[in-house]
Every structure is written in structure tokens, then in C-alpha cells.
Amino acid sequence: xxxxxxxxxxxxxxxxxxxxxxxxxxxxxxxxxxxxxxxxxxxxxxxxxxxxxxxxxxxxxxxxxxxxxxxxxxxxxxxxxxxxxxxxxxxxxxx
Amino acid sequence: xxxxxxxxxxxxxxxxxxxxxxxxxxxxxxxxxxxxxxxxxxxxxxxxxxxxxxxxxxxxxxxxxxxxxxxxxxxxxxxxxxxxxxxxxxxxxxxxxxxxxxxxxxxxxxxxxxxxxxxxxxxxxxxxxxxxxxxxxxxxxxxxxxxxxxxxxxxxxxxxxxxxxxxxxxxxxxxxxxxxxxxxxxxxxxxxxxxxxxxxxxxxxxxxxxxxxxxxxxxxxxxxxxxxxxxxxxxxxxxxxxxxxxxxxxxxxxxxxxxxxxxxxxxxxxxxxxxxxxxxxxxxxxxxxxxxxxxxxxxxxxxxxxxxxxxxxxxxxxxxxxxxxxxxxxxxxxxxxxxxxxxxxxxxxxxxxxxxxxxxxxxxxxxxxxxxxxxxxxxxxxxxxxxxxxxxxxxxxxxxxxxxxxxxxxxxxxxxxxxxxxxxxxxxxxxxxxxxxxxxxxxxxxxxxxxxxxxxxxxxxxxxxxxxxxxxxxxxxxxxxxxxxxxxxxxxxxxxxxxxxxxxxxxxxxxxxxxxxxxxxxxxxxxxxxxxxxxxxxxxxxxxxxxxxxxxxxxxxxxxxxxxxxxxxxxxxxxxxxxxxxxxxxxxxxxxxxxxxxxxxxxxxxxxxxxxxxxxxxxxxxxxxxxxxxxxxxxxxxxxxxxxxxxxxxxxxxxxxxxxxxxxxxxxxxxxxxxxxxxxxxxxxxxxxxxxxxxx
Numbered sequence: 001x002x003x004x005x006x007x008x009x010x011x012x013x014x015x016x017x018x019x020x021x022x023x024x025x026x027x028x029x030x031x032x033x034x035x036x037x038x039x040x041x042x043x044x045x046x047x048x049x050x051x052x053x054x055x056x057x058x059x060x061x062x063x064x065x066x067x068x069x070x071x072x073x074x075x076x077x078x079x080x081x082x083x084x085x086x087x088x089x090x091x092x093x094x095x
Numbered sequence: 096x097x098x099x100x101x102x103x104x105x106x107x108x109x110x111x112x113x114x115x116x117x118x119x120x121x122x123x124x125x126x127x128x129x130x131x132x133x134x135x136x137x138x139x140x141x142x143x144x145x146x147x148x149x150x151x152x153x154x155x156x157x158x159x160x161x162x163x164x165x166x167x168x169x170x171x172x173x174x175x176x177x178x179x180x181x182x183x184x185x186x187x188x189x190x191x192x193x194x195x196x197x198x199x200x201x202x203x204x205x206x207x208x209x210x211x212x213x214x215x216x217x218x219x220x221x222x223x224x225x226x227x228x229x230x231x232x233x234x235x236x237x238x239x240x241x242x243x244x245x246x247x248x249x250x251x252x253x254x255x256x257x258x259x260x261x262x263x264x265x266x267x268x269x270x271x272x273x274x275x276x277x278x279x280x281x282x283x284x285x286x287x288x289x290x291x292x293x294x295x296x297x298x299x300x301x302x303x304x305x306x307x308x309x310x311x312x313x314x315x316x317x318x319x320x321x322x323x324x325x326x327x328x329x330x331x332x333x334x335x336x337x338x339x340x341x342x343x344x345x346x347x348x349x350x351x352x353x354x355x356x357x358x359x360x361x362x363x364x365x366x367x368x369x370x371x372x373x374x375x376x377x378x379x380x381x382x383x384x385x386x387x388x389x390x391x392x393x394x395x396x397x398x399x400x401x402x403x404x405x406x407x408x409x410x411x412x413x414x415x416x417x418x419x420x421x422x423x424x425x426x427x428x429x430x431x432x433x434x435x436x437x438x439x440x441x442x443x444x445x446x447x448x449x450x451x452x453x454x455x456x457x458x459x460x461x462x463x464x465x466x467x468x469x470x471x472x473x474x475x476x477x478x479x480x481x482x483x484x485x486x487x488x489x490x491x492x493x494x495x496x497x498x499x500x501x502x503x504x505x506x507x508x509x510x511x512x513x514x515x516x517x518x519x520x521x522x523x524x525x526x527x528x529x530x531x532x533x534x535x536x537x538x539x540x541x542x543x544x545x546x547x548x549x550x551x552x553x554x555x556x557x558x559x560x561x562x563x564x565x566x567x568x569x570x571x572x573x574x575x576x577x578x579x580x581x582x583x584x585x586x587x588x589x590x591x592x593x594x595x596x597x598x599x600x601x602x603x604x605x606x607x608x609x610x611x612x613x614x615x616x617x618x619x620x621x622x623x624x625x626x627x628x629x630x631x632x633x634x635x636x637x638x639x640x641x642x643x644x645x646x647x648x649x650x651x652x653x654x655x656x657x658x659x660x661x662x663x664x665x666x667x668x669x670x671x672x673x674x675x676x677x678x679x680x681x682x683x684x685x686x687x688x689x690x691x692x693x694x695x696x697x698x699x700x701x702x703x704x705x706x707x708x709x710x711x712x713x714x715x716x717x718x719x720x721x722x723x724x725x726x727x728x729x730x731x732x733x734x735x736x737x738x739x740x741x742x743x744x745x746x747x748x749x750x751x752x753x754x755x756x757x758x759x760x761x762x763x764x765x766x767x768x769x770x771x772x773x774x775x776x777x778x779x780x781x782x783x784x785x786x787x788x789x790x791x
Binding site: 025027034035037038049050052061063066 | 191196197200227354358387391392393394396397490491493494495497605606608609611612
């Protein structure tokens with residue numbers, strides 16, 4: 001079985017596909033409304049000065065999520081890392 | 096729901112995601128001829144406005160911006176209830192051309208409720224500049240409802256909307272979404288009952304879906320608006336159980352139904368997007384990312400934020416001085432004329448005194464002190480809002496607020512509170528979680544509003560920076576003022592943390608925040624809108640309480656019992672309490688009488704010390720300094736005054752707003768007690784400490 005990466009560990013500037021959504025309750029419904037659904041592509045854009053929350057590009061809009069919420073969204077590990085102008089590229093995975 | 100309309104007026108509802116330019120379209124359709132109305136039973140104000148097209152009258156309703164109609168938040172519930180029970184003749188769903196997929200989610204959900212939908216794809220120009228193209232014809236083919244493209248900021252295509260609205264309605268026969276066979280079968284179990292019970296205007300299929308995902312909020316709404324209680328019907332309950340059983344057999348448990356429904360809609364939205372949207376260049380907007388790196392990244396984010404706040408304050412305070420004086424002089428010139436007029440008409444002296452020197456003077460005072468700063472602050476605030484910067488503040492500060500168990504959006508409501516706490520409390524609607532919203536409402540009073548700034552600044556000038564002038568003086572004054580503000584912000588964090596650990600714990604919160612693209616704000620419209628929406632609204636509320644308050648103050652100051660006025664009796668009665676707090680009876684009484692507006696606290700103090708019968712100001716700060724020191728003020732009194740000014744009951748306008756927003760007397764009383772008790776305790780402790788150490 002393929003190992004999955006929590007979304008909060010997706011390096012800044014890289015994108016991946018959502019495979020599983022473990023969030024529950026109202027957060028789950030809100031995430032679905034915003035497009036964080038199985039099969040959606042997300043890109044990690046940048047983080048707040050303190051490292052949390054983190055902004056993601058999903059379905060054409062930028063949505064900020066807290067790390068504790070983003071950890072319930074699992075994405076594929078073979079991330080597409082591409083250099084974006086205006087984005088710092090961080091290769092090491094953040095805790 | 097009874098909207099009390101004549102029959103020939105058509106109702107149009109405008110729905111859409113937040114930040115898609117819905118209000119701009121609304122304004123260009125109604126030509127700013129809007130009025131804010133309250134919608135039955137709810138506190139959230141929807142804008143509504145009239146519009147005439149081809150001699151026909153239309154009434155437009157601007158629904159709250161939502162991502163979905165599944166009623167996860169009060170905004171969504173309002174939007175959904177309006178579409179469902181308000182019986183609009185047309186629902187226009189406004190979409191953002193730059194992220195169609197998410198917007199289509201809302202379009203499809205709306206189409207499930209009503210069959211008269213017009214899709215308006217807005218921000219076509221922005222999409223074009225981002226190299227995203229939307230094939231409107233193909234979209235119309237997919238959705239089978241009219242689709243229009245607009246660039247509302249450039250007034251393109253808004254006329255076509257009315258043309259489309261005026262066309263005779265075509266109804267779509269097919270439901271917009273086909274679910275899995277299992278769900279469709281479950282729906283078919285419920286349909287026969289629902290078709291018989293529900294009025295024709297409500298889609299039975301949609302209600303069936305809501306029954307399946309067990310949407311209690313909708314069942315309550317049905318009961319409230321149509322007096323239909325579906326869950327009490329035995330045959331329906333039986334069919335519902337049958338439907339659940341069928342779904343379970345097909346491998347969908349009750350918990351999974353909502354997911355199944357939501358993902359089907361999302362898939363369909365994705366499918367449509369794939370056919371109609373082509374994106375040349377997948378990289379998100381580079382210009383925005385560069386701006387974001389400065390405004391939300393280390394090391395500039397926090398300094399830029401503080402600088403913006405400082406600039407906004409500086410412009411507000413210095414910019415308000417001159418117009419304030421002008422209005423003050425104008426209104427007081429008119430007061431003289433009024434007195435002459437009353438004299439001419441033969442009013443008895445006490446009556447003209449009470450009405451003019453009491454009621455009118457306080458009204459004039461409140462207007463002249465309140466209007467200019469608000470007319471400057473709110474447009475500036477709205478400019479920041481429209482540019483897209485405000486959500487970034489929430490983004491930057493969320494981490495700090497999370498430590499107090501609240502969310503970054505509270506920072507925005509606090510910023511708004513600097514302008515006016517009542518406006519800040521209305522702003523708390525942006526916070527999704529009810530618990531965090533209540534915390535933000537209860538603590539908003541800890542940020543000083545425009546009405547409290549001037550008195551705090553005077554105290555700093557008189558007791559701490561006397562003799563300083565020029566640039567050094569204003570710099571030091573700004574620094575001290577910042578300290579006072581930071582103290583208030585610190586208290587906000589502390590009280591928020593305390594509340595979330597005591598009476599407001601337990602309710603889980605969800606935090607999602609959209610960071611919209613940066614946009615150039617439309618300055619003219621912003622000024623008009625913010626003055627209309629916020630300034631006029633707040634001022635009107637203040638004015639309504641100012642006249643009665645003026646009369647009461649006049650009565651207190653002019654009715655004498657024995658050898659002194661009611662006011663001085665009360666002041667001497669309160670004196671022991673005041674002394675304990677490092678103040679005196681007069682100051683405490685001034686705060687009490689200043690309930691309608693904090694602006695009049697200092698004028699009441701002056702009136703009491705001078706033993707006059709009406710509120711007044713002194714010609715200069717030095718006169719005020721002499722008067723205050725003659726009455727025993729020291730720097731300790733000044734500090735306690737500032738502390739109590741920062742932390743006492745909210746003004747009456749704010750209290751009324753809290754009552755309206757929370758729909759609860761209990762929270763209103765708490766919002767009165769919390770800051771008052773804290774202010775009283777801190778003043779008392781501080782005074783005791785200073786007196787104990789014999790510094791004063």
C-alpha cells in the first residue's frame with residue numbers, strides 16, 4: 001500500500017493530490033465545500049510568519065488552514081515540486 | 096415568510112460565494128437605491144434594493160456570501176431559507192470566473208432548491224488577465240439555465256442581467272444532479288409523501304435529500320416558515336427508515352450519506368469545469384505571491400501590520416480635528432438660533448433649557464465628535480478590506496489568537512472596534528464558530544473606540560507630557576497611546592483565554608480562511624458604501640439615544656434637592672466608591688451618565704466641577720488641566736481614569752447591538768459585567784498599591 005503524506009507536511013511550492021480526508025463533523029463539510037475532496041489537487045503556497053496557518057491553492061482559490069486541520073487531509077507522497085516565482089522552495093519536510 | 100409585497104413586484108435573490116463581487120453587481124443593478132432591512136426572525140441584515148426595468152418593478156435581495164447551502168453556518172442558513180421559503184422569482188448565482196469549480200458547487204446546490212436560476216459569471220476580466228477562459232455557451236449547455244458573463248467592476252454586462260431576468264421563466268425539467276442508484280432509490284421512497292405534504296413551490300426532491308442527510312436545521316425552518324413538521328408524520332418516518340435500510344444494504348451508512356451527496360455534487364462541478372474552463376497557465380498569480388511574501392512572510396508581516404494600523408489612526412485622529420471643529424461651531428451657532436427662536440415663541444425658560452441646552456446640545460456634541468472620525472476611519476478600513484489585505488491580518492495573527500483558543504478573524508473585529516465597538520460586534524459575523532464569535536463579541540469592548548481615544552489622549556497630554564510640544568510631544572503621545580492600546584489588546588487575549596477555559600469551553604471550532612486575490616479598490620464606491628453602511632448606521636443609533644440622554648443629564652444637573660443638584664447628590668453618594676478606585680464620585684457619575692456615548696464623559700466632568708447646568712468644553716487643554724488639578728486630580732487619577740475608560744461597560748449603542756447579535760439577555764449582561772468588574776478591580780488594586788507604597 002502506498003504511504004500518504006499529511007497535507008501539513010507538503011513542502012511549500014509543491015502540489016499533490018488528495019487521497020483521503022479524515023476530518024470529521026463540521027470541519028469535514030466545510031473542507032468539502034471549499035474543494036478539499038478526494039482527488040482534488042492542492043498546492044502549498046506559503047505559511048504565516050509563525051509557520052501556522054498555511055495557505056493552500058485549491059480549486060483556484062487560496063485557503064488557509066491550521067496545521068492541526070491540515071494533518072487530517074492525506075495527499076500522495078510523490079509530490080510535484082516545481083519552482084514558483086515568488087515562492088520560497090523548501091525541500092526539507094516541515095514537522 | 097411574509098415579505099408584504101404587492102403582486103406585481105418580482106423578487107430577485109443574489110447568491111454567491113464570498114468575495115465574488117456580488118455586492119458590486121447588486122449596487123449597479125439597484126443604483127445604490129438600497130436600504131438595509133431586517134429579515135424576519137433573524138438578526139443578520141441583508142441589503143435589499145429596488146430596481147426598475149422596462150417599467151417593471153423588481154426587489155433585489157443581497158444574500159450573505161456562502162460557499163454552500165448545506166447550512167453549516169448562520170449565513171448559509173439565511174441564504175438557504177431565503178431561496179427556499181422567500182419564494183424569489185429568480186435567483187441569480189454570481190460566480191467568480193477565476194475559480195469556477197468551487198462556485199459551481201453553489202450553483203448546483205441552488206439549482207436543486209429552485210428551478211429559476213440565472214448564472215452570472217463575474218470577474219471575467221480578472222480571469223482573462225490570469226489567462227483563464229470560461230466558455231459561457233458550453234456552460235449554459237451543461238447547466239441548462241441562462242448563463243451571463245460580467246465584469247461588474249467595469250460595468251460590463253450588468254444590463255444583460257436584467258434583460259435575462261425580465262424574460263419569461265423557463266423551468267428546467269431535469270434535476271441538476273443524478274446521484275448513485277442507491278441514493279436515487281432512497282429518494283424515490285420519500286418522494287410520494289413529500290409531494291403530498293409540501294407546497295408546490297418547494298422542491299420535494301431536495302427536501303428528500305435533506306431528510307436523508309438528516310438536516311435538522313431545515314426541518315426546523317420548515318416548521319417555522321410553513322408549519323410543516325415532517326418528522327412527526329408516521330408514514331414518512333417509516334419510509335425514511337426504509338430508505339436508510341436500503342442505503343445501508345447498498346453499503347452507505349447513515350454517516351456516509353452526507354459525504355456521498357456532497358462528493359457527487361463536487362464531481363459534477365469538476366466535470367463541468369473540465370468542459371468549460373481552459374487555463375493556459377497553471378501557476379497561480381505571481382504578482383499576488385510576491386505581495387504575499389512581504390505582507391505575510393517574515394520579517395515584514397508584523398511591522399507592516401503595525402505601520403498600517405498607526406497610519407490609519409494618525410489619519411483618522413488628525414484628519415478629524417478640523418471637520419469636528421467646523422461641525423461643532425456650526426451646530427452651536429444653530430443652538431443660539433434655537434434659543435432665540437424658543438424665546439420668540441414664548442417657551443418657558445426651563446423647557447427651552449431642557450430641550451435645547453439638554454437634548455439638542457448633547458446631540459450636537461455627539462454628532463460633531465463622532466461623525467468625522469468615523470467618516471474617515473470606516474472608508475479607510477473598507478479600502479483595506481477591498482484590497483484583500485484584511486484577511487491577511489487574520490492569517491498572520493491566527494497563531495497568537497489560537498493560544499487564547501480563538502481565531503485570527505477576531506483581529507479584524509478588534510480593528511473594527513477601534514472605529515466603533517458596535518460596528519466591531521456586527522463584524523463578528525465573519526467568525527464561523529459560535530463559541531469564538533461570542534468571545535469576540537464579549538471582549539470587543541477592550542479595544543478603545545473613537546469615542547474614547549480623545550479623552551485618553553487628553554489625559555496623556557495633561558498629566559504625562561505637559562510641557563512637551565511639537566514633534567517629540569506627538570511622538571511620545573503616540574507611544575503612550577500605543578501602550579494603552581496594547582494593554583487593552585493584552586486584556587482581550589487574557590479574557591478570551593479565560594472565557595474559553597470557563598463558561599465558553601467545549602464547542603469545537605473550525606478555521607478556514609480564504610485569502611482573496613489582491614484587488615485595486617474602487618475608491619469612490621468604497622467611500623459611499625462605508626459611509627452609507629457603517630457610519631450612517633452607527634451615527635443614527637447614537638443620535639437616537641443622544642437626545643433622551645441629554646434630557647436626563649439636564650434633569651440631573653438642574654433639579655435641586657435641598658441646596659444642591661441631583662447630580663451632586665449622586666456624585667457625593669458615589670464618592671466613596673470612586674475614591675477606592677482612585678477616582679471620585681463626579682468621574683464615576685460621568686461614566687454612568689456617559690452610557691449613551693463615551694464622547695460626553697469629559698464634558699460631564701467639566702460641567703459637574705464647574706457646577707453648571709449643561710455640558711460644556713473649555714477653551715484649551717491648560718484650562719482643563721487647571722480645573723482637574725484644582726479638583727484633586729493627580730497622575731494616579733489620570734491612570735485610573737484611562738484604565739476605567741478602557742475597561743467599563745460598553746456604550747448603550749454597543750449593548751443594543753450585542754443584544755441584537757446574540758439574541759440573548761444573558762450575554763448582553765455578561766458583556767456589561769465582565770469589563771466593568773475587571774476595570775473596577777484593576778483600578779482598586781492599582782490605587783491600593785500606589786497608596787500603600789506612599790508614592791502619592
